[in-house]
Amino acid sequence: MDRMREGLEGVQGQRVGERAWRQAQLKVSHGGTGLLAQNALVAAAYLGCMCMCMRVMKQRAHMQGFTQGVGTGGQLPMQLALEGAHECLASLYRDSEEPGEREVIVELTDLDTAHKHAQKEFTSKVSRSQRLEVLREAEDEQAVARLLSASGYAAGMWLQGNLTDRSMRMSGQVFMVAMKLRLGMACGLVCPHQSCAVCGEMVDAQGWHHLTCSGAQLIARHDRFVAQLASMMRAAVGRGKVHVEMVGTLEEGAGSKRMDIVVDSGDGGEMTQIDAAVCTPMASSYLQAAQEAGGAAALRQSSKHSKYDRYVPEGSTFIAAVVEAVGAWGSEMQEWWQAVLGTLAAEAQEAGEMGDSAASQFANSWLPRLAVGLQRGNALAIIHRCRRDRVAMGKSSGERS
Numbered sequence: 284m285d286r287m288r289e290g291l292e293g294v295q296g297q298r299v300g301e302r303a304w305r306q307a308q309l310k311v312s313h314g315g316t317g318l319l320a321q322n323a324l325v326a327a328a329y330l331g332c333m334c335m336c337m338r339v340m341k342q343r344a345h346m347q348g349f350t351q352g353v354g355t356g357g358q359l360p361m362q363l364a365l366e367g368a369h370e371c372l373a374s375l376y377r378d379s380e381e382p383g384e385r386e387v388i389v390e391l392t393d394l395d396t397a398h399k400h401a402q403k404e405f406t407s408k409v410s411r412s413q414r415l416e417v418l419r420e421a422e423d424e425q426a427v428a429r430l431l432s433a434s435g436y437a438a439g440m441w442l443q444g445n446l447t448d449r450s451m452r453m454s455g456q457v458f459m460v461a462m463k464l465r466l467g468m469a470c471g472l473v474c475p476h477q478s479c480a481v482c483g484e485m486v487d488a489q490g491w492h493h494l495t496c497s498g499a500q501l502i503a504r505h506d507r508f509v510a511q512l513a514s515m516m517r518a519a520v521g522r523g524k525v526h527v528e529m530v531g532t533l534e535e536g537a538g539s540k541r542m543d544i545v546v547d548s549g550d551g552g553e554m555t556q557i558d559a560a561v562c563t564p565m566a567s568s569y570l571q572a573a574q575e576a577g578g579a580a581a582l583r584q585s586s587k588h589s590k591y592d593r594y595v596p597e598g599s600t601f602i603a604a605v606v607e608a609v610g611a612w613g614s615e616m617q618e619w620w621q622a623v624l625g626t627l628a629a630e631a632q633e634a635g636e637m638g639d640s641a642a643s644q645f646a647n648s649w650l651p652r653l654a655v656g657l658q659r660g661n662a663l664a665i666i667h668r669c670r671r672d673r674v675a676m677g678k679s680s681g682e683r684s
């Protein structure tokens with residue numbers, strides 16, 4: 284694991300602190316980077332494997348002598364290792380507050396009665412416990428907001444893209460900024476304790492301020508996000524049915540509000556009006572809501588509804604497509620996405636293809652692409668603002684001298 288940590292430090296160009304390293308060792312879906320702590324999983328994997336073996340052995344009674352040794356004071360060499368692994372797992376389940384979870388672990392003498400997928404169950408129990416521990420030990424509310432968002436729906440998909448696909452490649456700097464945003468590390472570009480050139484507020488070392496303060500780069504991130512959503516919808520429902528409005532061309536008048544994307548099925552059926560946004564859970568305006576998973580996105584969703592619901596024409600559905608800057612999708616965006624996948628699956632089935640595999644192929648292709656696009660937008664926003672701040676600082680120090 285030390286080698287892996289060194290590798291991560293090499294990529295980041297700086298030391299990875301203890302907290303960040305513990306997060307990095309979580310599964311990607313739990314907010315980590317998938318550099319799993321194998322030593323922690325070994326006991327669970329071993330016990331799960333023994334459960335499967337025992338079942339087969341008992342079924343073939345000729346191994347009876349072997350199985351009788353287990354858990355009954357037998358002297359087999361594996362006995363101690365097995366007892367250790369069992370004690371380790373049992374203590375995790377003993378502390379569990381999840382209903383029904385404690386029944387998953389069986390007595391050492393009854394290993395053959397364990398769940399069919401015991402190995403997977405045990406290892407994922409260890410992973411879940413590790414995630415809870417990292418959350419419990421979070422240093423402040425901003426860390427909680429970030430960790431919850433990092434493990435939200437689709438948040439880590441930029442780490443799971445197909446690297447042979449050019450559209451999913453990230454430059455070294457973009458990758459580094461995205462990784463540091465995820466792990467809560469100083470981004471190494473911002474001079475902290477310095478006031479923002481736009482709003483005068485103090486900026487933080489992580490670059491979070493640059494993801495919330497108004498500026499051209501955030502509009503660019505929004506427009507890029509909208510363009511990608513529109514491409515995804517075109518791929519899903521057909522080119523001619525998706526209309527896109529960029530922020531620069533929005534007309535907001537007394538009785539109108541043009542949405543970012545309008546999907547018109549063209550057959551006189553329901554239209555879908557989509558307005559997209561990216562919010563930062565660590566920003567002060569979202570921090571309280573972000574102490575619950577998806578809270579920041581939910582807050583932004585409801586503010587969009589209270590602003591725009593009255594402009595939505597009859598027979599149209601309005602969707603507030605909100606994602607959090609760390610990557611988690613808001614609930615409405617997730618529901619919309621599931622509906623898109625459902626339609627695709629149904630259409631494929633009608634055409635005599637495998638519906639589920641068509642939908643999962645679409646998801647595997649678009650989820651990483653959207654996630655990479657978002658992280659690229661974040662990184663460019665931070666990089667450009669820092670560059671501008673440095674130029675401004677150079678000028679002001681030049682004036683002084």
Ligand SMILES: [Zn+2]
Nearest residue numbers: 479481482496
């Ligand atoms: Zn600012």
